[in-house]
Amino acid sequence: MNKSLARVSNSDTLLSKIKDNLIFIIIYALILLFILWPIIAVVFNSIYVDGKFTLDAYSDLTFKSTKLLYNSFIVAFSSATIAVVISTIIAIYVTLTKGHLKKFIMVILLVSMISPPYVDSLSFIILFGKRGLITHKLLGLNINPYGFMGIVIMETLAHIPRATLFTIMAMESIDKNIIHASRDLGSDELSLLRSIILPMSKHGMLSAFFISFVTSLSDFGTPIVIGGGFNVLATEAYVNITGVSNIPLASAMSIYLLIPSLVFFLIYRKQMAKDQVFSYQATNLLEQEEEDYLNLPNGIKYVIKLVTYFFMLVVVVKYLTIFSGSFISFNGGNVSFTLKYFDKIDSAKLSSFKRSIQYSFVSGIAGSVIGILLAYGINRNKIPGKNFIDFVATLPYMMPGTLFGIAYILAFKNPPLLLIGTSAIVILNCIFKQIPISSKAGAQALSKINPEIENAAKDCGASNFHLLKDIVLPLLTPAFITSFINIFSSTMVTIGALIFLVSPGKDVATVQLFSAIKEGNLGVGCILANMIILTTIIVNLSMSALLKGKFRRGEADVYRD
């Protein structure tokens, strides 16, 4: 037994391990600091009231909360399920069939991901409300759109763009050789779809379902505007903060809300772990070949077309309403033209708008990088506790945004972590709020990349750093684009947490939008919404063009080599 030698070699291994995994260790530390710590602060605050330990807040979660939790669950489950079904259909149309308007559909999907708060639900009311332009004025109906159905419809519409992009990404990355092989083996087109394409896109669909489900659970904005008398737990938590300032009870409710999320998270992890089918192509085929398209039976083709076009129609009508809201007064169903709303756009609104763009851009880039590295660390690197980290990283999407804002105040109000009142706390909140999106996009893309490529690089002596820089990140460029677009768009329209973090004179566009809506000034709200939509489109398109351009040139390079 040569003890000293053993110790040297041990510490040597440990040290080199740490050095090699430094980047993941940093990422994990960030996740713990900016997600877990604020949530712990909230929990602590809910059981330690006025200097005393108490479980009052939790014993207040009576029968009523359970009923609300049930409502939340039903809304989330229905809207996520419908959204995934419709998204899959649209994704099939875009990636696998011969059809028109595909570019247009992609643009519409990108646009509809930008859903400014309140304005979208209000435009729904303008069109389909009790006095809606379409339902009442045009069709003479007197229907009540509020309640369960209204919420499910609005949430489904909100989920579809993101869910579709996830599914498209999954379908695009299927190795076309597999399709060719099954055709050569005599498979007909329908069973090709059923037994090859859908199973192989399962991970994308699962990610889409999971994200939609948890977003829906924690969404309070839609139910509060069109819920009518139908309440969900997230709304209740929201009014406990904004109405009665009972933070402990709101925290308890949000923690209660985590139960269904946790259950689905476990199912999701389990499913993601099995049935791994890898593509042997190092790069995704972004351009489809004519012969790769499926030739489905006519009936199915028409259904696919119908669903896709119907969704596009709904989106176009919705955005036309928001667009025209800037210069048309809809009040009381009387439609008239006006330019008076533009007078209200002052320098305070413009500078808040500028701030929104800055915050969203930084969040988009930092969030995507952190999220993708995290996805890699969790899915490929054998670091202990990775499932726990993955769960923690998903938490921000599971809790209502308001509470995540309060959590940041509680966590970062004391030195050495004194951040309240700075712009940094706003940006950090935006980055980590959106981590689940980028890490799921990364995980989804990784599930299609054969680990042998990385193993080969490792065998050739690549360090983790070079592996990431030269192999993984370039391969994950599509995931990077997806998550940048996602995070940028989400941050541009986020409001829940920010109202608690911005300082006077340093607010963001959505705060201005919300106050316009509160004052009943839908026109000003629409102008701000349109500015947000337009900017987001421009930034998203140029960013994805830039990265795709680089990516393709890189890809060509690989082949030339």
Next chain:
Amino acid sequence: MKKFISMLVASLMLLSLASCSNGTNSSSIDNANQKKTLKIVAAIGNKEDIFKQFQNDTGIEVEFLDISSGEVLSRALAQKGTPVADVWFGGGADGFMAAAKEDLLESYVSEEAKNISDKYKDKDGYWTGMSIVTTGFVVNNDVIEEKNLPMPTKWTDLTNPIYKDEILMPNPNISGTSYCIISSLIQEWGEEKAWEYLEELDKNIPYYPQRGGEPPQKALAGEVAIAISPLDGEQIAKGEGLNVTNVFPEDGIPWTVAPVAIFKGAENMDAAKQFVDWVLSKSGQETIAKFCPRIPVREDIEIPEVLKDVDLNKLLDVDMFKAGEDRDNILGIWNEKIAK
């Protein structure tokens, strides 16, 4: 080419880091500058115009954040020790009372406050009412005509079964206005009669919205006939050009005040005090009456034009401090008897 991609990725990371630190830097520089700028959290209409006038009168610059009083209270409770801003301007008196109790406000009795009745201000000077918010009904005439309903003029009219599902009132748990109406009716009519009335009224109310602004918005849009709502110049202006009647109930007008207060530990204490003095002064009161017309708390200020018809004798003689004390109790009963 690979190098190019890696450089791109690396530069993006650097860029994001740089922008992060830029954000922090600029904010700390701003903090230094802001020593001269008064920071206000506010929930009141046309605040931009009011602050502009204050700046003209005193030369003090104002930066503000539009945020509801419930949100201010939550934020203040969460960041206890660090003030949310210098001044809290407008919003429900409930929030101010709770904040005073939690020791979040600075006591300041302005010279000008002697012109304001004790009914409208905290006795320890933690907050001072700066305008009176009256309540009433916003009625959509189109719906009334279409459905052949009589125009309601009193609280007691609203229990008529003919109005079933045509009345909205915000949930009093979140709406200071709703709570003020309920507690005022209890003080005016006595417990028994008031609860009986509320239970009858409940039969006509399809649900209690979780946003205070929802009932009047829905009444203006014609989605319901009647909204129980705060009824001040701001609300009346929203209905301008529409076929809407604003009803101040004949059997009594419940009211509350919108206060102004200074946060404990405000960075710009002197400027904050100057602001409170200005708000309560004659010229400040005139400015507020002009941009956000309400019944003034000072008797030497003229009642704004839009509210000229309001019969001041109909304002209920209620004790808002008692209402504040009874809040938990009354809401407890409401939640048990009426909430659905």
